Each structure stands twice: as C-alpha cells, then as structure tokens.
Amino acid sequence: MQRFLWDSIKQPVRVALLCVAGLVVSLQPAFAEFKVGLVLDRGGKDDKSFNSSAYEGATEAKKKLGIFLKYVEATDDNAYESQLRAFAQRDFDLIIGIGFAQKEAIKKIAAQFPQKHFAIVDAQVDAPNVRSLMFEEHEGAYLIGAIAAMTSKTGKIGFVGGMDIPLIRRFAMGYEAGAKKINPQVTIVANYVGVTSEAWNNPPKGKELAMTQYDGGVDVIFAAAGASGLGVFDAAEERKKFAIGVDANQDWTKPGLILTSMLKRVDEAVRSTIEEAQAAKFTGGVKRFGLANKGIDYSFDQYNASVLTEAVRKRADELKAEIIAGTITVPDYYKKQ
Amino acid sequence: MRKILQPILAVVLGLTLGLGVTWIAGESPWHVLRILGRGAFGSSYDFGMTLFYATPLIFTGLSVAVAFHAGLFNIGAEGQLTLGALAAAAVGALWPGLPAPLAPVLAGVAAIVAGTCWGAIPGWLRARRGSHEVINTIMLNFVAAGLASYVALYLLKNPDSQNPETRPMGAGYLIHQFGFFGGAPVSAALPLAVGTAFLIWMLLWKTALGFEIRAVGQSESAARVAGIDTGKIRILAMAIAGGLAGLVGIGEVLGNAGKFRLGFSPDYGFLGIAVALLGRNQPLGVVAAALLFGALHKGTADLDMETEHVTRELSLVLQALIILSVSAEGLWSWMKKRGQT
Incomplete structure (x- = not known):
C-alpha cells in the first residue's frame, strides 16, 4: 500500500520530497533541546518549601516546554562553584542558582562564561548575563x-x-x-x-x-x-x-x-525565566516579584477554606x-x- | 608488601560494593566508574578541585596519625581546624591593612596556635586528669562550633552578606593560587601540606621526641619505665595534632575564601580519621589516602550531575562504603593481633 503510494508520486516530486526530508534530518541538531541546570541550596529538593518550589517550577517548565532539566544539590559551600562551572562547561544554556548562598559563586562563574545565561534567586548579582530574581x-x-x-x-x-x-x-x-x-x-x-x-x-x-x-x-x-x-x-x-x-x-x-x-512564587520566577530564555528573550538585571505581579500572595484553597x-x-x-x-x-x- | 596491599584491597572492595549499590539503583557500574575518574582527574580544573579537597585531608590525616602514634584517638580535628580557620580569619579581619609577606605568616601562625591550644587541652586533661581524650575531643568540637558561630556572627560579622561569615580579610593576606588549575582554588597550602607530611615523618622516625611519642603509643608502661615523661609526651602529641588540624585554615581562609565561613568544612576532621586509617598512620600513606578521598569527594559530586539515579545521598553511600571497608580492614588486622596475644 505504502509502496504503491510512493510509486504513484511523480519522479521530480519524489526528489523534492527526499530533499525536504534530508533537510529536516540535517537541521535536527539546530533544534537541539534547551538545557537548564538547577543548583539547589543545601536544604535540598525535598524541603517542601523554598527548594521544592524552585524544583517544581523547573519541572513544570520541563513538562510544558520539553526542555532538558538537570538538578544538583550542593554537598558543601565550596561545591556551588564547581557545580555551576560544571553546568557552564557543558552545553547547558541556562543555569539557575537557588538561594543567596550562591551569590559569590554565580558572580564568579558568570564572569568566566559571559556567553551563558544565569539566574539567581534571593540575591542581586549585577552582570549582563545574570538575572536576579528578587521577592518583596x-x-x-x-x-x-x-x-x-x-x-x-x-x-x-x-x-x-x-x-x-x-x-x-x-x-x-x-x-x-x-x-x-x-x-x-x-x-x-x-x-x-x-x-x-x-x-x-x-x-x-x-x-x-x-x-x-x-x-x-x-x-x-x-x-x-x-x-x-x-x-x-x-x-x-x-x-x-x-x-x-x-x-x-x-x-x-x-x-x-x-x-x-x-x-x-519561586516556582513562577524559575518557570518564567526558563520560558523566556528558551524563547531567546532572556534579559539580565533585577526582576522583582511582589503582590502586584502575583509573585507574592497568600494561599486560599480547599484545605484552609474552613x-x-x-x-x-x-x-x-x-x-x-x-x-x-x-x-x-x-x-x-x-x-x- | 602486605602493608601496601591491604589498604589497596580495602579500597577495591569498597569501590566494588559502592558500584554494586549504584548498579542496584539502576546505573551501569562502568559508566559510574568512568564519571568518577573523569570527575576527579578529567581536566586540570577537576584535578585541581581534587587537590583542593585533598589538602585539608592531608593535614587532618596527619593530625589523627600523630595522636595515634602516641596511643591517642584524636576525634577533635574538626574543632581544631574550625578554630584554626577562625583565628586566621580573625587576624585578617582585625588588621586588614597588613602588607603581604607579614600578613599571611601572621594569620598562619594564628591558625597553628589556635589549633595547638585546642589540641593541648584534651591532651592535658588526659595526661594530668585521666579523662578520656575521645570524650573530650568530641565535646570540644561542639565548643569550637559554638565559639566560631559567636565570633563570626556577633564580633566579626560580614555586614555585606546574608551568609554566616566573617568580614573579608585584607588583600595582603591572600596566598598564591596556581593558575595551572583553571580557576580551582589550589594554593600554596598544597606544597605546605606535602612538606608538612615530610616534616612529620622526620619528627616521628628521626628525632628523639618522635621515638618517645611512638614508645608511649606502643606501651605506656614500658615507656615510663624507660624514663619517658609519658604525660608530657601525650600533651605534646595532642598539641602537635591540634596544630596540624589548625593548618587547614591556611588553605581554606588564606588560599580560598578570604574569610571564615561557618560550615565550610564537609567534615574534613572526621574524614581525617579514615584517611589516617587507610594511610596506616604513615605520612606518605596519609598523603596518598588524602588524594584518594579528595578524588572521591570531587568525583561523587559529579555523579549527581552526570547520572540519572545517583543523587547526593547515594554519593555519600558510596563514600561511606569505602570508609567502612577500610575500617573493617583495620578491624580485621586488629582482631588478628588480639588473637595472637
């Protein structure tokens, strides 16, 4: 059946189709997935609070955008720098540090890898390739x-x-x-x-x-x-x-x-940063989250409705x-x- | 020959067990081993980080080894190195303007003195009051941690940072970092550590004091009969052990951070026990064992990044299994020795 369909297409069209197919295949690396590295605080992924929130935001972005996500948890204070560097040295496009403890490490690594994009939560790092996610x-x-x-x-x-x-x-x-x-x-x-x-x-x-x-x-x-x-x-x-x-x-x-x-909403800050970076709309500088843009809020759901x-x-x-x-x-x- | 073979066997056994665990967790052991190797030695930066982690372990390993030769178990290296680092940082924070050759020497001496004092206390308590050094060194670790928090947070707090750390020291204090390692903080502390290992070897096997230390460690009563002041030797041995641990502060504070950061040590003091054990309390063995543990610390950190299932916790399991098999080897030979006597 398929064979028959293929045979029924005229020769020039067949050649054109093959060319297009070849082009799609050869372009594949250009559409390689966007890679995000997440360096969590020493609290770790399961603190049900700050780090969990960041991890959830990144996971959501992964589900929605199909990015490649890798997270690591620091073992000691000297590890932040080598973990950030490890991400930067590999083909990661965006590297996010969670927590003010990584401020100096981000500052140093961002200066060494000016072509990579970085983000940090809860601290301000003034560099063109770093976005500081600050909360009110x-x-x-x-x-x-x-x-x-x-x-x-x-x-x-x-x-x-x-x-x-x-x-x-x-x-x-x-x-x-x-x-x-x-x-x-x-x-x-x-x-x-x-x-x-x-x-x-x-x-x-x-x-x-x-x-x-x-x-x-x-x-x-x-x-x-x-x-x-x-x-x-x-x-x-x-x-x-x-x-x-x-x-x-x-x-x-x-x-x-x-x-x-x-x-x-650390999750929101992380998610939106990943989304913008993937769409090539990454900007450095301070990004503030407060009541006005719902980065800060209070919760109301079925568990506290009563x-x-x-x-x-x-x-x-x-x-x-x-x-x-x-x-x-x-x-x-x-x-x- | 067996002296060298047994520790190597222990490492191989521990590594095999550890790789077995990662295999159960769903990773190919060969893949894990390759990442470990590449993470620790793959590039000049990776190797630099291995050396950076190995440097404090040489000092703490020597610290435990010297005490061990005097028949004492120094579990207090963690507290001694904390105070050593704190003292170095305090000098730098109090007199930030001092110029280069004088400043690091002064801060280094402060680190050694602080560690020495902190080691001498349990030595004195053991020698003159008969209270066991294991208990005292453990408890002094807590005192050191409390003291360090107090000084770092109330007396010398860094006003520009939310991190619990002291004010940065003046530029004159920072010691040279080798450029070869691609930005890894390998400083002059590394050659200092290797040189210290050589000095400790000289001390233990080429001097009268070293002979007395070893005599006390092998048989206290025989040493006393031979006319050695065993109390004095024990205090001295613990003081030296403390000073060695205090030297960790040079690499961390003067060669890396430029200030004292609370919690900077991923248990260097306790890892030093394993390092000394694996190195058979021989300075050269300690250097080799420290290198291995440094490589493991750096390599396992990369496992988290490079594999799907090996997380930070599993990396710790891997390290623990190696330590366990090393200490089991020590236990085995100890039991054999007991069986003979």
Whole structure:
C-alpha cells in the first residue's frame, strides 16, 4: 500500500520530497533541546518549601516546554562553584542558582562564561548575563500579619524565623506592621531557630519554640523557617492552634490547622525565566516579584477554606489593593539599614 | 608488601560494593566508574578541585596519625581546624591593612596556635586528669562550633552578606593560587601540606621526641619505665595534632575564601580519621589516602550531575562504603593481633 503510494508520486516530486526530508534530518541538531541546570541550596529538593518550589517550577517548565532539566544539590559551600562551572562547561544554556548562598559563586562563574545565561534567586548579582530574581517578602508578610491579627482571639501572635538574617528580619518586620495595622495592641512574640544554615533544617527546635509560644498564649504562629517550619506545624497539631506556612503552599500538610501560607512564587520566577530564555528573550538585571505581579500572595484553597473566613479574606484583599496602589507603604528591613 | 596491599584491597572492595549499590539503583557500574575518574582527574580544573579537597585531608590525616602514634584517638580535628580557620580569619579581619609577606605568616601562625591550644587541652586533661581524650575531643568540637558561630556572627560579622561569615580579610593576606588549575582554588597550602607530611615523618622516625611519642603509643608502661615523661609526651602529641588540624585554615581562609565561613568544612576532621586509617598512620600513606578521598569527594559530586539515579545521598553511600571497608580492614588486622596475644 505504502509502496504503491510512493510509486504513484511523480519522479521530480519524489526528489523534492527526499530533499525536504534530508533537510529536516540535517537541521535536527539546530533544534537541539534547551538545557537548564538547577543548583539547589543545601536544604535540598525535598524541603517542601523554598527548594521544592524552585524544583517544581523547573519541572513544570520541563513538562510544558520539553526542555532538558538537570538538578544538583550542593554537598558543601565550596561545591556551588564547581557545580555551576560544571553546568557552564557543558552545553547547558541556562543555569539557575537557588538561594543567596550562591551569590559569590554565580558572580564568579558568570564572569568566566559571559556567553551563558544565569539566574539567581534571593540575591542581586549585577552582570549582563545574570538575572536576579528578587521577592518583596515584606509585602506578603504584611498581609499575613493582618490575617493573623484578625484571626487571633488572644491578641497574641507568634513568629518563628529560620536563620536570623536580614532576609528573615524582613519577613518579621512586615508581619509586625500588618498585625499592628489591624490591632495596634497586638503582642508579637518572635523567635529564631538559629544563626547557621542548620536553622533551615531543624524541625525539633522549630517545634520546641512553637510549643513555648502556644503555651504562652499565642494562638497563631507564622513560620518562616524552611524545613524547620514543619516542626511548628506539628506543635500546632498538638496544641490545636493555628500555624501559617511559607514559600510554597503548605496548607495541605495539616488541613484545617494551617491558616494560610505566604506564597513566594519561586516556582513562577524559575518557570518564567526558563520560558523566556528558551524563547531567546532572556534579559539580565533585577526582576522583582511582589503582590502586584502575583509573585507574592497568600494561599486560599480547599484545605484552609474552613478556617480562613470570608471577612478576613475580604479585608486582606483590601489591604493588598492598597499596597499595590501605593497608599500603604510596608516598612522594608532592607531599606531601613 | 602486605602493608601496601591491604589498604589497596580495602579500597577495591569498597569501590566494588559502592558500584554494586549504584548498579542496584539502576546505573551501569562502568559508566559510574568512568564519571568518577573523569570527575576527579578529567581536566586540570577537576584535578585541581581534587587537590583542593585533598589538602585539608592531608593535614587532618596527619593530625589523627600523630595522636595515634602516641596511643591517642584524636576525634577533635574538626574543632581544631574550625578554630584554626577562625583565628586566621580573625587576624585578617582585625588588621586588614597588613602588607603581604607579614600578613599571611601572621594569620598562619594564628591558625597553628589556635589549633595547638585546642589540641593541648584534651591532651592535658588526659595526661594530668585521666579523662578520656575521645570524650573530650568530641565535646570540644561542639565548643569550637559554638565559639566560631559567636565570633563570626556577633564580633566579626560580614555586614555585606546574608551568609554566616566573617568580614573579608585584607588583600595582603591572600596566598598564591596556581593558575595551572583553571580557576580551582589550589594554593600554596598544597606544597605546605606535602612538606608538612615530610616534616612529620622526620619528627616521628628521626628525632628523639618522635621515638618517645611512638614508645608511649606502643606501651605506656614500658615507656615510663624507660624514663619517658609519658604525660608530657601525650600533651605534646595532642598539641602537635591540634596544630596540624589548625593548618587547614591556611588553605581554606588564606588560599580560598578570604574569610571564615561557618560550615565550610564537609567534615574534613572526621574524614581525617579514615584517611589516617587507610594511610596506616604513615605520612606518605596519609598523603596518598588524602588524594584518594579528595578524588572521591570531587568525583561523587559529579555523579549527581552526570547520572540519572545517583543523587547526593547515594554519593555519600558510596563514600561511606569505602570508609567502612577500610575500617573493617583495620578491624580485621586488629582482631588478628588480639588473637595472637
């Protein structure tokens, strides 16, 4: 049958068809897949928070765009540089570093490989081939503070930060401002898990801090502590009080106890960067994600629908609109210094 | 001959076991072995990173070996190297303006002194108070970690960074990096490490002090009867061990980062135990074993990148299996020795 069809085509047409087929085959390498390398923080792919979010964004891009994706997790602080370099030396087109700890490594490698494209989350590297993905965490924390103050019955709300660094202080400051906006008399108890990168991955300490806060009368805790936040959620379950998640949507981890999550759409930032780079529209410079472009938001889904009341959401959305419009200025720890 | 053959057999066994695990995980062992080799020695940069990781392991391996010759088990190299690096960085952060020849020497001496002190403490406790050095060195590791966090985060914090690290030291402190290795941070610390290994060999086998150290290690009572002040020797041995571990700070701080970064060491101090064990506590063996572990550290990092199933965790399993088979070999000969006596 096929043989018959082929034979029925006239000779010149056959030659032309073969030529086209040959051309398609020979052009194949030009359409080689776009390769993305992802260097995760020491927290690793499964922290259910920051790194997980980045990994999900990249995986989504892989599914949607058919790119080639390879991720690695750093074993020590000297490994960032050699992993970034390994990606750059191979035929990877876009290399993304997750977390501020890679700032210096990205700066160095990007300068050595000016023809490659790089992106970094949570740090600013000024180079034409590096895109810095920065988030306006204080805006989201402000909404979370307001939601916590509106939901709290005791007038005491808590904050458990991971590592005590300016980034997390920025969360705390926005949180406090948002809560004070709703209830100027609100008491805020803030604790930090630690001062080293271990603090991102210490659920028992997170739980211990949360238990102490709950027992002191706090009834809502915002955990901005990476994997240590999972300990805060355990404490919430034991004391039957509320906790608030961070970075990824964590409402599903303890349905009905996670009041909401402050979404930091690292996934979105990573995905859109990959998409633009693949479409040859990569640009360097700082790209900011805030409430206005939905890079920062709070979560509402079937897992917290029963606890996050409509009145609270309505007020939070009003505040959101006011921040976007510029009528409310959220204090920014970075600018205070 | 058997002295050389047995460690090599142990490595081969460990590597075979490790490759078996990767095979179960779904990778071709031959492919894994090739990536390991290429990752560690494939280019001048890769080889440079292998040497970079091997350098601190030479120091910690020697540290454990010297203590071992005095019959002491130094598990505190991690704490000693932490304080050594911290001291070097502190000198650089406090007096950033010092000029080149003086500055690195001063910082290097600070690293050695800090490590020496941190090693001498458990040595003194063992010799004069009879409390076991294994417990004390482990506990001093925690004290060192706490002290380092405090100094790095409260006294000398780098205001320009979110990373937990000290202020960068002045340019005069940085020691020469070899250009040959394509940007890998191989510095003058490497020849220093090899030279130190030679000096330790001289010390142990060509000096009276070395003889006394080995005498105490082989039989304390015999050494005491022979008129050796065993307490003093033990303190000295631990002090030397501490100083050797403290030297790690030179490569890391002066030759690489230019500051003290909390958590910079991927357990160099503990890997040093395996290095000393595999190197049979001989300085030359320690250098060879450190090179092997450096190659493994660099090679396994590339496995994560180059294979589908071997992740960071499986790389650690691979390293652990080699360490296990090495120590099992040590255990085996120890049991045999016990059986004889």
